[in-house]
Amino acid sequence: MPELPEVEATRLSFARRITGAHISALRLGKALRWPLGCADSALLGHTVTGVRRRSKYLLLDLHPNGLLLLHLGMSGSLSFSAAPAAPGAHDHFDLITSRGVLRLNDPRRFGAVVWVAHEQAPMARKLLGGLGPEPLEPGFEVEAFYRALRQRRAAIKQVLLAGEVVVGVGNIYASESLFEAGIRPSRRAERISRAEAQRLHTAIRAVLQRALDSGGSTLRNFSNAHGQAGEFQLQAQVYDRAGLPCLRCASPIKLLRQGQRSSFYCPHCQPR
């Protein structure tokens, strides 16, 4: 589940509390996507000086050096509490600090916790290097967005997911944004008109902001670091609504398979 709104909601729920905390220990459970990248003991005595987000990654800045890259994968969530329970079967990482324990729970283990010395380190460049602009920041500009789409022949839905033209838009919010912009997910990106690109640009920002305001979406078990679930799924217009009436025109919502992922759209509100 974790797309930009969920990752940002997670960040907001613990960034202030963990900033200034001293790391006293690490606990590693089963292997995540990649190895940590340093000895467990290398981080002891470090201080967390801030928590940033880039795309769907969280970046914990450490003093005196380095940063931790955290990714929630498909099923990850973080908790931060002063007195956590004994680790469960899916608790694969604990960062034990003077202010509490930051814990990653991730049943599918597609998530990651990676230490890098700095953002130009090879692993950091591999993970963060090719990422497109942040949709909620000024660097996401309509004209550049339109021109980038012109260069892609793939379906617009898949171009949005690829993270090169814009980041943070996953399967739920791609479908929702395309509905709001009135564009069918199967349209080739290069065929999107300037007016449509404008609508899509606006829709992506609006949908993500609305989701963020709702604390993200909780489909199965997502929660922020306070343990609070999101509520955006309750206002989804098309996602996971195959066969149900469109909330705008009552046509049955359709399900489409694109690159092993589900897309949902309204055949009437999203023509062609």
Place this chain on the structure above:
DNA sequence: AAAAGCCCCTGGATGC
């Protein structure tokens, strides 16, 4: 260079 497929892993829902 871009696009399409494959795969990592576990759990929940569904169907027989």
Place this chain on the structure above:
DNA sequence: TGCATCCAGGGGCTTT
């Protein structure tokens, strides 16, 4: 109830 099958929010890597 038990078991098999399918599906799931991401994204890096390999192959076309």
